Amino acid sequence: MADVIVVFPNKDNAINIRNILTRGGCEVIGVCTTGAQVLHYTELLDEGIVVCGYKLADMLYTELREYLPKEFEMLLVASPEKWQGDNMEGVVGLNMPIKVYDLLNTMNMMLQAMDRRRRKRKQERSQRDSKQQKLIKDAKELLMARNNMTEEEAHRYLQKCSMDSGNNIVETAEMVLSIMSE
Numbered sequence: 001m002a003d004v005i006v007v008f009p010n011k012d013n014a015i016n017i018r019n020i021l022t023r024g025g026c027e028v029i030g031v032c033t034t035g036a037q038v039l040h041y042t043e044l045l046d047e048g049i050v051v052c053g054y055k056l057a058d059m060l061y062t063e064l065r066e067y068l069p070k071e072f073e074m075l076l077v078a079s080p081e082k083w084q085g086d087n088m089e090g091v092v093g094l095n096m097p098i099k100v101y102d103l104l105n106t107m108n109m110m111l112q113a114m115d116r117r118r119r120k121r122k123q124e125r126s127q128r129d130s131k132q133q134k135l136i137k138d139a140k141e142l143l144m145a146r147n148n149m150t151e152e153e154a155h156r157y158l159q160k161c162s163m164d165s166g167n168n169i170v171e172t173a174e175m176v177l178s179i180m181s182e
Contacts, residue, residue: 002114003048004107005041007032007064008077009057017051017077017103024104026111035059039067047071047118049110054078065091073110077103132170139173142180 004026008014011033018028029048030041034057038050050072052061061076065088068074074091076083083093094106128136136158143154162172 002111003027003029003045005030005032005038005048005050007035007038007050007052007056009033009053009055013053017098020100020103021051021107024100024107026107033057035064035067038064042069042072045072047114049073049075049107049114051075051077051107054082061091062088073114075106075110128170135170135173135177139176142177146180 004021006014006018006021006028008017011031014031014033018031021028029045030037032038032041036058038052042048042050047069048071050064050068052064052074054061054076056064061074061078061083065074068090070090072090074088076091076093077096077098078093079096080093083091092106092110094102139158140151140154143149143157144151147154149157158169158172158176161176162169165172165175167175
């Protein structure tokens with residue numbers, strides 16, 4: 001779950017929104033009154049959501065958005081005339097006066113979108129290179145030749161052995177090749 005930072009010039013407003021988000025299941029790690037405080041928090045985190053008002057004590061939300069790392073998104077709570085024409089990337093607007101239901105649903109939507117992007121990045125990192133793909137293919141072919149398995153059965157066998165041993169499928173394919181080639 002992504003971390004949430006709440007920043008409003010009025011500390012009481014920030015605390016009230018933090019309390020609503022916390023009761024709604026969000027993990028709020030900071031309550032701030034300035035953009036500088038938010039930027040300090042973001043140095044300690046990989047990603048997250050900043051819930052803020054239009055104008056902070058030291059900067060406007062547009063400036064804060066520019067300074068935020070790209071892994072952070074912003075939920076802007078302001079009247080529509082303050083933000084409707086901006087269409088900044090990474091900023092979702094929520095109309096004032098704020099409704100608890102809308103705040104929680106919008107936060108959940110943003111958190112789910114972040115989670116999907118995180119999973120997609122992880123999946124892209126886990127793509128196998130051609131050498132790894134060849135190892136798996138060779139192990140399947142060896143299993144198919146020696147044990148009269150179909151390709152699907154050989155693949156399932158590698159997956160099961162991989163899960164049982166706690167190794168990834170490439171390591172399992174290497175083990176099968178080393179054991180069965182002797």
